[in-house]
Amino acid sequence: MTSTEKDRENFLPGMKPVLELLEREPERVDMVYVRRGRAGAESSRLLDLCRERGVRFSLVGDDALSRMAAHAGHQGVIARLREASFMPWEDFLAQAANAPLPLMVALDQVQDPGNVGTLARTLFAMGGAGLILPRHNSAFLGPGARRSAAGALERLPITQVVNLSRAVKEARDAGFVTCAAQKVDDSMNPLTEKLPLPALLVLGNEDKGVRPGVLKHCECSLCIPFRRDFDSLNVAQAGAILISCFARSLEI
Structure with missing residues (x-):
């Protein structure tokens, strides 16, 4: 497995899975990438959750999302996951x-x-x-x-x-x-x-x-x-x- 492939293992693409993770286990999310200009109720909910849970987010172009997701459908949203667990x-x-x-x-x-x-x-x-x-x-x-x-x-x-x-x-x-x-x-x-x-x-x-x-x-x-x-x-x-x-x- 190449370094790029290993890095992709830490990305979770798709609106629904990212929303669910932010609601249930926000501590596992390091950063959320959202397609710049993406509108709608789900996008608003996602950004509100990021702010409520203290999760960083970044508005990026579609080309950047495509590179992170490789061939997976990202629906304009990708979460980068943490690998290390943190002690309080x-x-x-x-x-x-x-x-x-x-x-x-x-x-x-x-x-x-x-x-x-x-x-x-x-x-x-x-x-x-x-x-x-x-x-x-x-x-x-x-x-x-x-x-x-x-x-x-x-x-x-x-x-x-x-x-x-x-x-x-x-x-x-x-x-x-x-x-x-x-x-x-x-x-x-x-x-x-x-x-x-x-x-x-x-x-x-x-x-x-x-x-x-x-x-x-x-x-x-x-x-x-x-x-x-x-x-x-x-x-x-x-x-x-x-x-x-x-x-x-x-x-x-």
Whole structure:
């Protein structure tokens, strides 16, 4: 099976099946694509359900729908399904301190599924408490993420939150030291300093970094020192180093 064919397994075409899924299990829907200009009572009901259930939707051209649906009849509507199951935030936070490595990793608008999958694989292997993803503007946890995770996405606790800034604050209030990966004057050197645990580590988008609204709830900053003049590491590489540094702190 090709990568394109695997991706198509995550699409549900057709007005009636998408409506039924939004009514019964909206948490399984990542995005709904609707033909631009489609009118009628069913279309209005579908868009109303998306708004009521907090499901993202996008108005697209018929050519885009045809590519997603291949030869299946889509009737102007296709839902993209989630593959990973999400733990409720309250349950996730309650169990995080009991992980072998009491470290939660929050991904602030990380878009690349491969990076998310690789981070899940690293965090699971090191005994981490799990991943926190914002509900909007996060990578789709479909085939690309699953291939990179090599089975970790099905075993690692993952939660999805509407407001990442609020979640970081709630973790801090619950006794977790909140840290952001960023370079500032008072950044800690994770290679030489013992890192605090239990902790929450925020990794940001490669272009924009961690957003200011999230940073305001972070108590410390971590920056990996480079030995050569080099631009940057991608989020999966930097995250793997920082997760390892937290794991090392258990042994010090």
